[in-house]
Amino acid sequence: MTKTRKAPHLTLPGLITSLALMATPFFSFADDHHENGPAPVHGIAMHGELKYPEGFSHFDYVNPEAPKGGTLKLSVVSNGFDSFNPFVIRGVAAAGVSTYVYDTLMESSSDEPFSEYGLIAESVEFPEDRRYVIFNLREEARFQDGTPITAKDVEFSHRILTTEGHPFYRNYYADVSKVTVEDSHRIRFDFGDTENRELPLILGQMPILPAHYWEEREFARNGLDIPVGSGPYRIGSFDAGRSVTYELVEDYWAKDLPVRVGRFNFQRIQYEYYNDDTVALEAFKAGNFDFRQETSAKNWATAYTGRRFEDGRIVREAIPHQRPSGMQGFIFNTRKPVFSDPKVRQALAYGFDFQWANRNLFFDQYTRTNSYFENSELASSGLPQGPELDILERFRDQLNPEVFTREYTPPDTSDSRSMRDNLRAAMELLNEAGYSILGGKMVHEESGKQLSFEVLLFQKSFERVVLPFTRNLERLGIDVTVRLVDSNQYIQRVRSFDFDMITQVLPQSDSPGNEQREYWHSSTADVSGSRNFMGVNDPVVDQLVDMVIQAPDREQLVHRVRALDRVLLHSHYVIPHWHLTKDRVAYWNHLQRPEVTPKNGIDLNNWWINR
Incomplete structure (x- = not known):
């Protein structure tokens, strides 16, 4: 929205x-x-x-x-x-x-x-x-x-x-x-x-x-x-x-x-419902409907071909935009005990190989997302300084020290870093969180329970993204299942926070304000229907959200949003995906x-x- x-x-x-x-x-x-x-x-x-x-x-x-x-x-x-x-x-x-x-x-x-x-x-x-x-x-x-x-x-x-x-x-x-x-x-x-x-x-x-x-x-x-x-x-x-x-x-x-x-120039606007996106795409190419916005890189690279495209009856365009891309990612439900520890969430991010997915699944069409306010001046970068640093200093004792010392970048396999290196880093974090390998399984040393969770999906096409991620985590002895449900069941389960992990888009505008409570404020964490999917319940985030809402001018808004962005990123509520401009x-x-x-x-x- x-x-x-x-x-x-x-x-x-x-x-x-x-x-x-x-x-x-x-x-x-x-x-x-x-x-x-x-x-x-x-x-x-x-x-x-x-x-x-x-x-x-x-x-x-x-x-x-x-x-x-x-x-x-x-x-x-x-x-x-x-x-x-x-x-x-x-x-x-x-x-x-x-x-x-x-x-x-x-x-x-x-x-x-x-x-x-x-x-x-x-x-x-x-x-x-x-x-x-x-x-x-x-x-x-x-x-x-x-x-x-x-x-x-x-x-x-x-x-x-x-x-x-x-x-x-x-x-x-x-x-x-x-x-x-x-x-x-x-x-x-x-x-x-x-x-x-x-x-x-x-x-x-x-x-x-x-x-x-x-x-x-x-x-x-x-x-x-x-x-x-x-x-x-x-x-x-x-x-x-x-x-x-x-x-x-x-x-x-x-x-x-x-x-x-x-505006509003059509005499009639007709929506037809399809249960399957592949069927919908073929229906579009057959002329059953007029317009399609493509979200699949594979489809965009391979499916928009044929005589109707060659003779111009169907126009195919990638039209640039300048709106903030927001955040798409694997979202942790921190209400679940398995994801209550930020170190566990940070460790699991090392199992997602974006570079591999972009190369093998997406035809190198995407850019990795590094901010909740990607593709805008609102996105944090580098280390905090100036007015943004002044804002964060008020909460230093309550924040992850890395907010001040380390620029947030999601784990990757670029340059000489391999997935083996990333899994080794994940293992170190999991050890710090009290987990160790026992009989080939990642087990919590106190409870004796294996680290396991479920990824909830409603788009079958997204399995090709999720399954390589789960296989990487299985190498660490983590038990990950993928459950595919219909869209209505998905909506109801997400509304009631009946999930461990989902894939979701958190859109943003160029002028964040009241809707930030929707995503991050503690008052939205435990009420059915909230878009606070992660269950964020942090007094520092609450105060930063209030500061964003009360920003007196554009300059202050930018500094306050960047501070909020940085705190959220270093709390590891999501494993960032990608974006397209x-x-x-x-x-x-x-x-x-x-x-x-x-x-x-x-x-x-x-x-x-x-x-």
């Missing part, structure tokens, strides 16, 4: 806060507007100035003349869906529903670190210290059934999301202390004792739900009832668990706004895209069909 949409859009969303932060904010109503307050403005930037001035006509990365019409056919590799409510933890929501059916108060641009411009909200007001924000709603804003969108709908949306919605929302909006409906189209959010400059922007990302629709419905059990939204598309038809089609709202109220011009895409040539690609990469919602 880039900063263009910080709310959850991943397979496994979830951000949990502690019970102390889950209290429902106080709601009140006022009759009069505040006078002599800040002037209303058309947008808001996290730090610095807005790129687009008041009265701008469209974003630079769209084609304002793009024709409307046609059907965009897409695929989803999954075991299906059972809900049209993406805002609750129950069930698996249909692909696209949160993107296409619901509008937000503001819209992010894709060519700035983090800036938003008015969508449902025509303007926004906030003081210099951002201790509150006021949204002035557009009079013309409508739900898809023609009902006006009012401040009461905004208040309702905030209340229902933070009390009955996915736990993510309770934490994301936890610092809201008071909500005041000032009139039918004006609403104010006051914040508690916080220096969080991001709060007005993350409230701008809030999806607005119709209070009248939910009056007689149970929010957490929406199932496959077709909802009333406010966005550019409505659900037109579906085959439960197998396909869903969205239809363009012909009288969509926002279609001529600057943040919508040149290009989007590998293939599409049938009736699809057209804008000449300008924003820094965050491709966005199909800016494409169109060439008739």
